[in-house]
Amino acid sequence: MKGIRPSRWGGQLLHARSCPATIPRRNFLASTVRCQSTVPAIPAEDLIEQDPEEGETLPRKLPSPLPERALQSAKLAALHSRLSLSKKIPLQTLARALVTPSADPNSSFNNANLAFLGSTIINYHVAEYITCKWPRLPMAIHYEALRAFSGPDHSGREAAKDFVESHILSRQVDLSSLFEFQLPTRELAMLCAREGFEPPLARLESETGRHSRTPVYVVGIYSGKEKLGEGNAPSLDFARRKACMNALKSWYLYSPGNKVRVPSDMMEEGAKPWKAPHIDIGEVI
Numbered sequence: 001m002k003g004i005r006p007s008r009w010g011g012q013l014l015h016a017r018s019c020p021a022t023i024p025r026r027n028f029l030a031s032t033v034r035c036q037s038t039v040p041a042i043p044a045e046d047l048i049e050q051d052p053e054e055g056e057t058l059p060r061k062l063p064s065p066l067p068e069r070a071l072q073s074a075k076l077a078a079l080h081s082r083l084s085l086s087k088k089i090p091l092q093t094l095a096r097a098l099v100t101p102s103a104d105p106n107s108s109f110n111n112a113n114l115a116f117l118g119s120t121i122i123n124y125h126v127a128e129y130i131t132c133k134w135p136r137l138p139m140a141i142h143y144e145a146l147r148a149f150s151g152p153d154h155s156g157r158e159a160a161k162d163f164v165e166s167h168i169l170s171r172q173v174d175l176s177s178l179f180e181f182q183l184p185t186r187e188l189a190m191l192c193a194r195e196g197f198e199p200p201l202a203r204l205e206s207e208t209g210r211h212s213r214t215p216v217y218v219v220g221i222y223s224g225k226e227k228l229g230e231g232n233a234p235s236l237d238f239a240r241r242k243a244c245m246n247a248l249k250s251w252y253l254y255s256p257g258n259k260v261r262v263p264s265d266m267m268e269e270g271a272k273p274w275k276a277p278h279i280d281i282g283e284v285i
Contacts, residue, residue, distance in 0.1 A: 064099050064103070064104045064106070064109040064110075065095070067092040067095065067096070068092070069095075070090075070091040070092045070094070070095035071091055071092070073091065073095070076091050076094055076095055077091060079094065080094055093114075096109065096110070096111055096114065097111045097114055098111070099111055114154075117154065118154040119150065121154055122150055122154070122164055122168065123146060123150055124264075125161050125164040125165075125262075125264060126146055126149045126150055126164060126168060126169065127142075127146055128262040128263055128264060129164075129169055129260070129262055130142060130145050130146060130149070131279060132260045132261065132262050132277045132279075133255050133256070133257075133258070133260045134175065134252075134253060134254070134255050135254070135256075135277060135278050135279045135280045136251060136252045136253075136254050136280035136282070137175070137252055137253075138252060138282060138283035139282060139283070140283075141175065141178050141179060141252070144178045145173060145175055145178065148171075148173045148178075149168050149169060149171060149173060150168065161264060175253060176249050176253060179245070179248075179249055179252070181244075181245050181248060182285075183285065184241050184244035184245045184248060185200075185240065185241065185244045186285070187244075187248060187283075187284050187285045188200050188221065188228070188244045188247055188248055190284040190285065191248070191251065191284045192223055194284060197223045197224070197226075198223045198224040199223070200221050200222065200223050200228060200244070200247070201221070201222050201223075202219050202220070202221055202222075202240045202243065203219065203220050203221075203222060204217065204218070204219055204236070205218040205219060205220045205230065206218045214234065215234055215235075216232055216233075216234060217232065217233060217234070217235065217236050217239040218230065218231075218232045218239065219231055219232070219233075219236065219239040219240045219242075219243045220243060221240070221243040221244055221246075221247050228243075228247035228250070229243045229244065229245075229246035229247030229248075229249075229250060230243050230246060231243035231244075231245065231246055252283070254280075256277070256278070260277065261274075261275070261277065
C-alpha cells in the first residue's frame with residue numbers, strides 16, 4: 001500500500017467534479033503542488049469582462065476575494081495561529097475552506113472540493129477501524145457507525161489519521177442502540193445453524209408478579225449448556241425476543257479490543273509484519 005500524497009491529486013481529485021474546461025492543466029498542477037492542492041489557477045477571462053458600451057476591459061466582480069488577497073488579511077493570519085494549524089496549510093487554503101458553495105458557487109473559490117477530499121480520507125480511516133474492531137457488524141450497522149463517527153477536516157495522511165483518532169474515534173457511540181431486529185428468534189436460530197451450534201432454547205429463569213398488573217419475566221437463551229443471552233419483559237414472549245436480541249448483539253458486537261491494528265499502520269516506518277485480522281462474513285438475514 002502506497003502512502004497518500006495529496007499534492008499529487010490536484011489535477012485528478014480536487015478539481016475533477018466541477019473543473020471549468022478553460023483552466024489550463026499545467027497552471028493548475030503548478031499551483032496545487034506549491035500550495036498543497038488547494039489554490040487553483042484562475043483563468044484571466046474569469047477575472048475581466050468587456051464593457052458593452054465602451055468596449056473597455058473592466059475587472060469582473062467576483063463573490064469571493066482572489067486567493068492572493070488572503071496573504072493581506074490579518075484576521076486570517078490570527079485564525080491560522082489560534083487554530084495551531086500546520087505551516088503546510090497556507091492562508092489561501094484557510095480562506096478557501098471558509099467559503100461554502102452557498103456563498104460562492106464557483107468551484108475555483110468554494111470549499112466543495114476540499115470537503116470531498118477530506119471526507120474521503122476520513123471515511124477510509126474510520127471504515128478500517130470499525131471493520132477491524134467490530135468484524136461481525138452487519139453492513140447496515142457498519143455504515144450507520146461510519147456516519148456516526150465521520151466529520152470534516154485534513155493536512156497530510158498522518159495528520160488526518162491523528163485528527164480522526166483524536167476527534168472522531170474518541171466520540172462515544174453506542175453501537176448497540178443502532179440495531180433493529182425484525183425476526184430475532186429466527187435470526188438467532190439461523191446463526192446457530194451456520195456456526196454449528198446447538199439450536200437455541202428459551203428457559204424461564206425467574207418471574208415476579210405473574211398474577212399482578214406488572215409481572216416481570218426473566219428468560220435466558222441457551223445453546224446446549226452455554227447461555228447466549230438474557231432478557232426481561234412483562235410477557236414471556238417479549239422476554240424471549242429480548243433475550244434473542246441481546247444474544248445477537250453479543251455476537252455482532254464482538255471486538256478483539258481497542259488496540260487493533262489497521263491496514264494504514266503498515267505505512268509507518270518500521271511497522272511490524274502485517275497479520276490479517278478476523279473479519280466475519282456478516283449478518284445472517
